[in-house]
Amino acid sequence: MTVTATIESLGHKGEGVALIDGRKVFVPFALPGETVVMEVDGERGTVHQVLNAAPNRAKPFCPHFGTCGGCQLQHLDAPGYAAFKTGLVETPLRLVGIDAKVERFVTAHGAGRRRATLHARKDAAGYMRLKSHDLLDLDACPILVPALQRAPDVARALGAAIGECDISFTATNAGLDVGIRKAPKGTRAEKLVPLANSLGLARLALEREMILLRQQPSVTMGRSEVDLPIGSFLQATGEAEAVLADYVVGAVGKAKSVADLFCGIGPFSLRLAENAPVYAADSDKAGILALDKAVRHTKGLKAVTGKARDLFRDPLTRFELTFETVVLDPPRAGAEAQIKEIALSKVRHVVMVACDPKSFARDAALLVQAGFILSDLIAVDQFAFSTHVELAATFRR
Known part of the structure; x- marks a missing residue:
């Protein structure tokens, strides 16, 4: 159903809220005061056109915004945010x-986020698309620290080797600390060691068990240098x-x-x-x-x-x-x-x-x-x- 409606408020998940026939409809990427043309399916709305942009609307800086499920609020200016x-x-x-x-x-x-988890498959790696189980094959993520900019490429290489899995990355003083979770049954750790070496990873873990350590990942805290355990916060x-x-x-x-x-x-x-x-x-x-x-x-x-x-x-x-x-x-x-x-x-x-x-x-x-x-x-x-x-x-x- 296609309707034209005014956005009344912003919900706690960052979605615009419109009232249609007395019920709330949640509309991603719409801001209070805007009149939008949208497709309504149950309590969800998808914007087709913004007829009058709110004064606090900002231009997103990431080309994947709106498709990628990672960020919800790049369209909101700094005071509104x-x-x-x-x-x-x-x-x-x-x-x-x-x-x-x-x-x-x-x-x-x-400088950006020093931790990220990407989903990987045989032919792609990235974040899930908005409200979807479909994978967005990611070239780069601008909110990560520079040391994690190659994370999508590393995830693609690991996904190509073992198939669908989740891969966590942490930028440390020693380089990339990488952990594979939800790997296919029968994944052989020894198969990954040469690949991890060629990728220059500091450490690689499979289901929280270390399979390669080239250099102990550490982080600086105050005056101290702290070894980072696998899976620690x-x-x-x-x-x-x-x-x-x-x-x-x-x-x-x-x-x-x-x-x-x-x-x-x-x-x-x-x-x-x-x-x-x-x-x-x-x-x-x-x-x-x-x-x-x-x-x-x-x-x-x-x-x-x-x-x-x-x-x-x-x-x-x-x-x-x-x-x-x-x-x-x-x-x-x-x-x-x-x-x-x-x-x-x-x-x-x-x-x-x-x-x-x-x-x-x-x-x-x-x-x-x-x-x-x-x-x-x-x-x-x-x-x-x-x-x-x-x-x-x-x-x-």
């Missing part, structure tokens, strides 16, 4: 009764890691004892330990070992006590929480079990980083109910032109 991402943070908080405003919106795209851009770490160090201030929970490989712990002893916990055992090694090889740090611990099933109890300040950076699910223990403890100062505004709002509400006050809320944009946003906030009783 910042307002949209700020809203992603503030709206879930408002829905749980917390009236907090983002005090700073920080663009942290830096790393912020998408180096700039975002630095921005968030600066926030955490500033918010912690002169605390004499700090717990860094969901610490990963230590982007906060290693910087915090320049000033105070740190207790660092995460379920990633390999990440804790990498953090311990980095601490041993970095001069001038206070003690870092690293513990492999599942903070979802086994959070630090209120009796263990004897620290002046607790820092948390949980995954998308949030830190509900740990937050409940903090609420019951004597901890008076919490610094939280989050990648999911909804789970953050839930956890923040638990702290506020326990007598904490939220302040210094910032939004950090590292996933350029997507609908994801990082945030950080400080809580004091």
